[in-house]
Amino acid sequence: MISGVKRLWLFAVIAALGMGGGVAEAADGVPGVDVSNWTGDIDWASVASGGGKFAFVHATEGTNYRNPRFDPQFGGAASAGLVRGAYHFAQPHESDGATQAEYFLQNGGSWIADGQTLQGVLDIEDNPYKDRNGKNNCYDLSTEDMVTWLQDFTKRYRARTGRHAIIYTTTSWWQTCTGNSTKFRSNPLWLARWGTDPGELPKSWKKHTFWQSADKGPLVGGGNSFNGSESQLKAMANPPAEVSVTGVAKSRRTYTVTVANTGPHPVTNVKLSGRAFGGQSVVRAPGCTYSGTAVRCAIAELPRGKKVTFTFTTKPRKSKGTVGINVTVGSVKLTLKAG
Known part of the structure; x- marks a missing residue:
């Protein structure tokens, strides 16, 4: 994990x-x-x-x-x-x-x-x-x-x-x-x-x-x-807005990404994009759109102190080997891997 x-x-x-x-x-x-x-x-x-x-x-x-x-x-x-x-x-x-x-x-x-x-x-x-x-x-x-x-x-x-x-x-x-x-x-x-x-x-x-x-x-x-x-x-x-991005590979098939507003201002129009790797495709992503290895999510408004968690389910083609998903939120990039 x-x-x-x-x-x-x-x-x-x-x-x-x-x-x-x-x-x-x-x-x-x-x-x-x-x-x-x-x-x-x-x-x-x-x-x-x-x-x-x-x-x-x-x-x-x-x-x-x-x-x-x-x-x-x-x-x-x-x-x-x-x-x-x-x-x-x-x-x-x-x-x-x-x-x-x-x-x-x-x-x-x-x-x-x-x-x-x-x-x-x-x-x-x-x-x-x-x-x-x-x-x-x-x-x-x-x-x-x-x-x-x-x-x-x-x-x-x-x-x-x-x-x-x-x-x-x-x-x-x-x-x-x-x-x-x-x-x-x-x-x-x-x-x-x-x-x-x-x-x-x-x-x-x-x-x-x-x-x-x-x-x-x-x-x-x-x-x-x-x-x-x-x-x-x-x-x-007059500080900038601040958003934290947290990701977890819970298994070879399940990944979660949490976007939290940890700063002083509400934020709007937060975009998340992800792409699965290791020979797998995205098969479920509530609240998001997905096709093949790609997934896209959007948060219209995230009030201060609030967070949104996305869960992605994938279907690996192989039972062994490294798999995962690359996630991008603005300038933040996360790589979540599972063996």
């Missing part, structure tokens, strides 16, 4: 809105800010004219706090032409990760396919309420339990949005409270380290995507930078 998994990247037809202005290509990245209720009312036009290109806005904390200024701050950043994103301040001792992800999603943290909204951020750092809750910096969770909490949050966010949540943390906290876990490479890193150098990174990452270098920046709120160009920042807010 042989199986394969490959991904197909498609162009997403989404216009980037309100992105005028020059391209900031500073040596230390594209400048941005992070704000919360404590920042107060913000003159976003001044942030934009001062060179700010993105903003992270505090949305939620635990499961019982929503920033009362979130809507004007989040909307104001967009109106000024900034790329914006929301963040959730984790309280992992209060409830599980999936529950807090749902609260975040329902209160401003869900990704919007408008071309200027970044995926949400999970802010996980030293417990600032030790005097109030009596927990240590790791919220009294073991490294194993903390990793599980993080996985529950990020998996739920991914399942609901098709995006990998950004993780905001410090290297020291990550080393101490997760055992320097390497299980979060798919999640972009927003590194918190105040100073002139990002320094050592947590083990899950080889580079940071965002860097908070100061708690008070030159514009408003915290001082941050995006580790790339302005065009790359915009691309992060």
